[in-house]
Amino acid sequence: MNVGKVTYRAHQRINVILCLALTTLCGQTTFSQQPAGACGPKFLIAEGYSGMALVLCEERNAILRLDIQGGTVLSQALTAESPFAACLHPDGQRIYVSCRRGQQILELDVESLATLRSFELRGDPTGLTVSADGKRLYAGVHSLDQIAVWDIESGREIKRLASGNGPESVYLEPKQGRVYVTNLLSNPVAPDEPPRNEITVIDDQSARVIERIILEGANVGRGIAFAKDGSQGIAAISRPKNLVPMVQVARGWVVTNGFVVLSPDLDALPVQLLVDLPNRGYSDPHDVAMTPDGRKFYLSCAGADTVIAVDMEELGKTVNEALAGRLPGFADHLGLSRRYVTVRIKVGANPQALAIDRAGQRLLVANRLDDTITVIDTVSDEVIKTIALSENVVQDRVTRGKRLFHSAARTFQGQFSCASCHPDDGFDGLQYDLEPDGLGKNVRDNRNLRDVAGTAPFKWTGTNPDITTQCGTRTAKWIVRTGWIGSSQVVDLAAYIRSLKPVVNPYRSIDGQLTPAQLRGKMLFERTTLNDGTPLSDEQRCNSCHAGPKFFDGRQFDVGTKAARDTKTEFDTAHLVNIFESPPYLHDGRSATLEEMWTVHNPSDEHGVSSDWTKRQLNDLVEYLKSL
């Protein structure tokens, strides 16, 4: 509920009273046994010394309070769709929850979990934190590459800051007075350049971006945490080797997994290190939790169903050697992790969020795909217990496929999962040399998997007639290079991929109405004549090939984009749903923006007739395309 000018305190009181009286109306429920239905634990907050934890359930659209000691869910409240991250207000009374598909930030009463206020945030809200003085709320806006800043008292958004590509985690480091924002994808780079992932640094006092830490060769930035004294920070990253042919998978050269060490006090360069071993990958590093004494941190490796413990003292020695230049190639060194990784703990399926209680004695691990919380003793690093969050969890094809998608168990030496290159079920923004047909030949842009159902055939050359073919033998032959999965599992995996929903499009109005510019763009998209009245043939019209509800025709065409090292000239007609979110464009990612497809890469009008467009028409068309 939007409270306008009513102060949050007044509203807080009213809502808490109402919700305590009418608990079920506010969506809060108490339980004598675990609630039914999948939870999908996505985020964790350990509640001080109380032995309680708050868990966000992305499948159930709920937040629940868990009694760690008793292993029971004490209460649960509904949130908006797909809760993603949460943070406590410094007053300890309120909690903020971002809901990605719900397009909202919720303000909840910590005690009752009742919703006090909600703030609309279009553009896929992700990580969030509250300023040290409790006055401002920072939230990542994934689809728009921004960080929204709210004044909490008034509930008014006060500014948008430019982040990196797809802000993910937002973390306040109070000692430095800085907010660190990790970003899922690399900043834009040319197709033949390695990725450059960014950590955006905001000065908390002024709420302004003061630094952008560039991580050369890194992608998929996830969780971040700092030592209590603020001296060192750790962020989870991966290091894809997309510029070498995929045949190098046998040499561990496709996706490596690790973290970056930030040492702001020393003003030292960030040091990237791996947690992989020479013959074993620990894919999809996701979250970081640091013990209060700063002696170790834990890293969840979601694709490996593993949590890794790293000794900070040993890590410090390695970092110093790296900074002194005595460890050449340290960022890609598969043998270094033996120095600082002390234990690799097997946990549940797809562990993502981590949290440590205030005493530093218990590590909580949210196993997203088997609905459990693993509790680990931080002294012995042994699993104490595993708490089930749901009863009667359905195990259908989609659920099974989801596990396969996010597991690296079937890839060569566990180097990567499907989700490594398709994080968040989407894309990684990179280009790959997939086939052993010669160095740099047939480089292909990684395509977005969300809403891919019904867009057959697949592959940029359209040679795979369905998702099952794409995900079965082809994947085994060209990508994972191992036994891969059985035919039944391929069907499961395909079912999951077909189930993937598109993100909510911030360029599309809620009521579906097009803006005047989008309407003009639509007319250009559907035009049948040139500006001078000359009729256009069917092949020259945008909507001839990009037709139907997903704007594609399932055919391949030569649109004049064959590169010197391409062996094919015809490429699959891309579907256009949510095309706004997946630059770069064209089969090899040569087009950095939608505009460039016509201003740079269509010199002979082979990809539609664009040579008679005015700049205004191009702008209108792009506005329309972004709304699809």
Place this chain on the structure above:
Amino acid sequence: MNRRTTIALLLMLVSGTFAQAVPPFYDSWDTFDASDGLPSNKVLSVFATSNAVWVGTDKGLARWNGKRWKAYTTKDGPAHSMVLAIAQDSDTSDMWFATLGGLSRFSGGRFDSFTQLDSGLPNDVVYGVAVVDGDVWAATAAGTGRYEIRSKRWTLYDETNTPMHEIWCYSAAGCGDKVYLAVWGGGLLEFDRPRNRWKDYRDPDGETEIDLFRNDGLVHDVVAGVACDESGVIWIGTYFGLSTYDGRKWLNFMDHDPPVGGLVSNFINYVTTYDGMGWIATDNGLNATDRKSWWTYQRDPATDGGLVLYAPADGPVQRLRTETIFPHDYILGVSFQGDEIWLATEQGVARGRRTAARVAGTSLGNERKMISVEKPIGNEEPKGHR
């Protein structure tokens, strides 16, 4: 009158006395050029923030951190080496640069560029830029582009949807709910943001280079710069004089009116406002005025020092001299940082300081070092020294 009221009145009187604006007398100058680390001597734009000074040259950008310059070229910085205008987003502190090859943003150490080929920017030749309430206005050679930072949407304004009969836009400025565009040959355009409406202000005398009736409207349609002051007065610099408009009345100034001590040249490159004054950068020196009294800064070729004329509203023109001055009278930009003024000139960027708070022999107070005051000069004094 009770005691409390008496004290209040006394406080008002005292505060009123001390609240008078400090006279814009910058008597100590130094210059930075390529030998100090600028990419080039030819400085086209300057913008001072609270903790830095950005300078645009014909060969790249430079940033002054108070101690040294850091240069940025197209390899690691702006879209084009010629940086014509600079603006800051006061919310985010991000810097925006108008270049001959697109629009660039500097945010937290990262440059992002927008060009006509890869974004909705109307044209790569960007002459001016302003950030108004989260919107970036890029004045280009083919209309003006409005980039809404929050939604990432571009809107193009040109002859098809505004009264812009010329599309050569030179400058943009926000003023309350309105945005003004300086259109070279097309006068001044006003955009009412809440109402989404455009209005144009044109020279009633058409394209003639004379002003037939005083203060009847914009002095000329060749508008190069626009700015807004704290009271909402719009300052418009043209190549044929200065116009000001308070929403009801126009007040125009040309170099012959008054012939001495007023506008130093009709050829205005840039106009801005600061501390209640309009600052006018011309091809022949610098003016500051509150529309009543005038200050004129020029180089004195005989001494390489400065010649400063002070023309009060109701007294004779007085001539002051400074030992140092900016390096060239062709001035393309003006910006302020506390007590310092920064000028973009043909031969480097100049920094002026106020070391003399008062001026001898004038109504301004007592003499300080480096200042001499000559006898008041009459109207027969020849103007300028082009």
